[in-house]
Amino acid sequence: MAFLRSLVFSTLLLSLLHTAFSFYLPGVAPQDFFKGDVLQVKVNKLTSTKTQLPYSFYSLPYPAPKKIQDSAENLGEVLRGDRIENSLYVFKMREPQMCNVVGKIKLDAKNAKEFKEKINDEYRVNMILDNLPLVVPIKRNDQDSTVYQLGFHVGLKGQYTGSKEEKYFIHNHLAFTVKYHRDVQTESARIVGFEVKPFSVKHEYDGKWDDKKTRLTTCDPHAKHTVVNNNSPQEVEENKEIIFTYDVDFQESDVKWASRWDAYLLMNDDQIHWFSIVNSLMIVLFLSGMVAMIMLRTLYRDIAKYNELETQEEAQEETGWKLVHGDVFRPPNNSDLLCVYVGTGVQFFGMILVTMIFAILGFLSPSNRGGLMTAMLLVWVFMGIFAGYSSTRLYKMFKGSEWKRIALRTATLFPAIVSVIFFILNALIWGQKSSGAVPFGTMFALVFLWFGISVPLVFVGSYIGFKKPAIENPVKTNKIPRQIPEQAWYMNPAFSVLIGGILPFGAVFIELFFILTSIWLNQFYYIFGFLFLVFIILVVTCAEITIVLCYFQLCSEDYLWWWRSYLTSGSSALYLFLYATFYFFTKLEITKLVSAIFYFGYMLIASYAFFVVTGTIGFYACFWFTRLIYSSVKID
Template sequence: VSTPARAFYLPGVAPRDFQKDDDLQVKVNKLSSIKTQLPYDYYFLDYCKPEAIKNSAENLGEVLRGDRIENSVYNFKMRRDESCKVVCRTKLSAEAAKNFREKIDDEYRVNMILDNLPVVVPRQTREGSQPIFDHGYRVGYKLKDDKYYINNHLSFKVLYHEDLNSPEARIVGFHVIPSSIKHEYGAWDDKNPTVQTCNANTKITPGSHTPQEVAPDAYVVFSYDVTFESSEIIWASRWDVYLLSSDSQIHWFSIINSLMIVLFLSGMIAMIMMRTLYKDIANYNQLDNQEEAQEETGWKLVHGDAFRPPVHSGLLCVYVGTGVQFFGMTVVTMMFALLGFLSPANRGGLMTAMVLLWVFMGVLAGYTSSRLYKMFKGTEWKKITLKTAFMFPGIIFGVFFVLNALIWGEKSSGAVPFGTMFALVLLWFGISVPLVFVGSFLGFKQPAIEDPVKTNKIPRQIPEQAWYLQPAFSILAGGILPFGAVFIELFFILTSIWLNQFYYIFGFLFIVFVILLVTCAEITIVLCYFQLCSEDYHWWWRAYLTAGSSALYLFAYAIFYFFNKLEITKLVSGILYFGYMLIISYAFFVLTGTIGFYACFWFVRKIYASVKID
């Protein structure tokens, strides 16, 4: 994979060195399922608990993702193999057995962490092919006889890379093979539990024992063994197994495909600018006779109306301001990601960065909406500022709140706790809103943007438009190409969100984002030019909606993805999926709409500024 697609290791994270017999603590994370999309706390199921459960400090992003990282009963000594280590014995109540069965039905997986590395399960692959790993191990399985079996024995393998010049080593891999074993034992001693199924000298071979059934009042003995293995993998590349991307050809194909679209559109724009505009402007500027000028047709005829403020101009200002805020957040987040600060090793970093950057970009939202509003000669600046500060975040927060209530109802750890919810509201009201006002104040202090031509007192009548220039058709047609530029990358992003994969190819994402930017700008300029040529000067909203309509295709693709790629069966999970995709589509609408609007705004000012008007 070439340089822009290569993920860098996280700057600022120091490796930890372990000496022989140092304590290693396995932490447990959430139980996750791609069938329900509802994470649960590890101890929601009746697993062995340590004497005191301690939560690891989590950042904002981890909490929003539903991560719940806690200590566990699995503790190792560095480079000391152990066999048949019994952890505890649990008697399953009817409720506990029911919980285990439900989680097995929904294909839940247990996520564990050792030295910041998530546990993986090696999958059977053909000889010589690259190994494939699944994230987390399954809670259990169900056989054809409708009986449920729990994975109560874990065979861990810890890979380490040793420094030949010192006794220390670094952990570079954490694998597990789960199995179900009905342990046999004599009189049970809690202080010194032993079983007859295995002993300290023998490792258990998966599948060689009777499996442990999940049933009310059944006693389940949890055990593990651990092997340490020296590895050639160096610490800096230990995340590579999680980030194996065999799809780089697909990304390049998609990028080349999108670049063809960009070249085609650029060619069209070059033709328009060269042939029509320069020829038209030259002719127009040579016409001294006013009557001859009046006979001109096309975009020049509407020069006296092209800068007439649109209907609902205040709302347009709010949406453009919000779009600039979103654009700023996206660009800076990508810069951090490209520098390697938001790699998956930095759990929750991406989400935290997005939320904080969104809050601080409020300045840009206030500034741009107020400048535009002043150009439209608006007077109610406080009203516009308040709308900019509350409208988009308010809608997003409203949807998010409803979804969160549904997750609460399912007792899932994915529900954002009250404290975090309060922190989000505090960030919004305490930082974002004041910054929007600061930006707005600065924007209104600036001189108003001058129109390149005067606006007539009486609006010109718009002639009958051809069917293909009708707003509904041209707006919907305009969204196809920007969506086409991103849709393959969108597939990978959706897969990482909903199928529990890591997304880290920010190099590709950045290239695709630039292509999206150019495509939105170019398609809007082309359609805006055709619109002005047919003497329709209502271009303000049309420019925003033309590029923004790509969000409709994004949502339509999300529906297709839901029915073709996901196995979600629960109603709540379906509502969650469509709720989150609605938020993503709405944000995409605001972002692309703003890009299209500014491209068209620049273009229209450019062409009318080049024409001499008496």
């Protein structure tokens, strides 16, 4: 345990130093710009934390280029609902522009209704410049610091000029600020910041409208503050004309290109985050150490007692875990299903481990949009070979012979259940005409990854596993099952299973809060070093709590440990889903039924995956434990 504590402390210290002193993004190449170079602003999806349904930027009647071009998107971006397209916002490097007209639209009843709905649901417009997302700087009242919010609101609603009626106003004038870091020797510059301050301005002009010649009387391009009259916001109503304009200013910054994401990744007060995570890890480590010491001392005493030749007969008459040695390795009910779930859990465990290693190395940083989800899908697919191998090895130990049937169930059971939920949710999102609906081409790609790569790899792993010699049990199994005595109330399977899931959930619930916040409140998550430590603690906790309860179960002469070991640590998924429900009602402001179904559907998938991986950890821990203790005692 001392070694484990020192190892965790060293890893923690290294992750702190790494996060504090550097932030390197492999695979993202810097781009140099010279004065006058054209900068193309791209538009991304419209997002709302109230509906969780993303929409394409041009789903609203914003002025658009003659030809809308989609940027190349990876699988993860499509699944996230990203729709990156070109726009009419074009800058020239280090050349400020004042009161540029983007275009003019006239609202009809349908367009006015669409804008009002998006404003009412607090949708935000997302843009990208040189791979940097657009942010709105907000000064904190209580501190001399600035926080950044991703994107700007489509508009706002409120009362105006003493009217009691609530009206809708659109943000049609954008004051951009592009921050750059200049190279003194080459005079080239790199973009390190992209900010905006949105305004609602009822623009006015003289004469007949001409896109190129008309001069706005509400906008002076020669003044430092281009919006001359901001007392008249642009109302959203039918037959209203809306003129979209923008300014752009360039500011030199001392921030270097390698550190330009720091402002985005420090959007929240992280002191509570760090303190909570460290506190949680230390408590769980302390409890795990205590449990391990008690278990080791108790087991050493039991094994020493059972192995004393003089008291061999006396030991056999006593109650304890040794008495069930002839039944402890008897195959359980529904052993085929257990093999399938264990194989799926191994696949998930491998996916999490490999993905997290890549994330710690920086390859899956927020600048690589969709990279995390793409990596998880691909790694999951290629881990199918380990799923097939694990399930078939266990299946052969249970004296099974039809390995192809087990391989097929391992390859299809979990993905099929998730696919059914996913297709139902996708149909609901498609009915809302959201960009979050997965298109047919992406669906085909997912099906190909499943049946074209994952399924064959599962069969390959199953074939290799079945060709291996069967795992031999350390003790023989009796032909007639031993009768299990009546158990105390606290050893009831349902009670012990529910109790067993509390500690593993306690190891992750604080980190879970930040993960849910990043997913559902549109914030970045980047502390993968801490997440990896929490994952290690989760593995240790699942293993130890399952071993402890398994030991108590065997001491009570109850040898039906196979499924209970899986369910004991896997029950932490129930607490995860309950916490997700609590988070929904306390932190989110979702009002639409479709959005609520969308949230609970995806959290159900996440909880199911958590059940599979934690259950597999607990099962293998008990499998190792039982084989260890029964191979350490002398049995006639």
